[in-house]
Amino acid sequence: AFVALAVSGALSAGIVTAGNLLQLHNMPPTLPPPEYGNTVLNRIAEKNNQKAVVFPHWSHRAKYTCRVCHLELEFSMKAGETEITEKGIRAGRFCGNCHNGKTAFAPKGPKGKNCARCHRGKKKSGTQKFKAFARKLPHTRYGNRINWVKALRTGRIKPKNSLTASNPLIDERLIMKLDRTLELRAEMALISPAIFPHKAHTEWLECSQCHPDIFNIKKKTTERFSMDKNLDGQFCGVCHLTIAFPMNDCKRCHPRMREIR
Known part of the structure; x- marks a missing residue:
């Protein structure tokens, strides 16, 4: 009906x-297509002399439904509303809930810092991985x-x-x-x-x-x-x-x- x-x-x-x-x-x-759905997180990054974070929805969406991040991890549906900080991530909040070195790569891993894997600054990233x-x-x-x-x-x-x-x-x-x-x-x-x-x-x-x-x-x-x-x-x-x-x-x-x- x-x-x-x-x-x-x-x-x-x-x-x-x-x-x-x-x-x-x-x-x-x-x-x-490789850039569609990529979200730039830049509430405080550039203010702190860091490149903005590029969040590819496609790679996360394959592993988790929308509710996981936007309900359980408290990410707002509206850009700029979630007060994500490095301190919070290292304490296991927001991205840090998964990016802890166990579920996904941590800010710092065995081979050194992983900052550049997220702080890319431009929406165009990971094109070949997306196509595959x-x-x-x-x-x-x-x-x-x-x-x-x-x-x-x-x-x-x-x-x-x-x-x-x-x-x-x-x-x-x-x-x-x-x-x-x-x-x-x-x-x-x-x-x-x-x-x-x-x-x-x-x-x-x-x-x-x-x-x-x-x-x-x-x-x-x-x-x-x-x-x-x-x-x-x-x-x-x-x-x-x-x-x-x-x-x-x-x-x-x-x-x-x-x-x-």
Whole structure:
């Protein structure tokens, strides 16, 4: 069953026809596949004469679901909000929870300091490693061109859902798989509804990562939800501009998008 919701002003961004598909014309440009999803952490790095940290989501996403870092390790979904410090990392917080020399390389290892492995300063890094990794996974046309949902469901990747799975409250077998699909109506007749599958999101995320800060949990109470707001990094745009598949992959959300013949 579908739950219908209205998407206010869904076409205020304007439309054009391209490649025989109806598309929104002011989609922000996306980075090349090896760089898409790389996040630059520079809250205090350059202030302390260090290069910014480049965090490649792709290499971590293959091993852990989003909830591990953004819930258990307390990384904010918003850039610049998490007060990561070297002291905190060395004490086992944030990156240091895994980068301890056991699970992953530590700031200092047997061969010396590993600072430059993270403090790279530019988004473009690890290109060849990414290409070798992506070659083995299901392909899609946009973003980093990896179909992560398909990779998970076919067992090509097996990311952990928790770092403390012995806790029965968050044991992997008990993680909620909410299989409820929402149909989000666009106001303009030429645009087909967006289909939101909860299951594809709860396989990676916790409910609290979207509700209530990004979307109100009560039906039809999320205000000013529009394509313009998405493209401004709000609502769906929190993830679907820089990490999850980008919004120029129109038919992933609007599967009945009209074709122009």
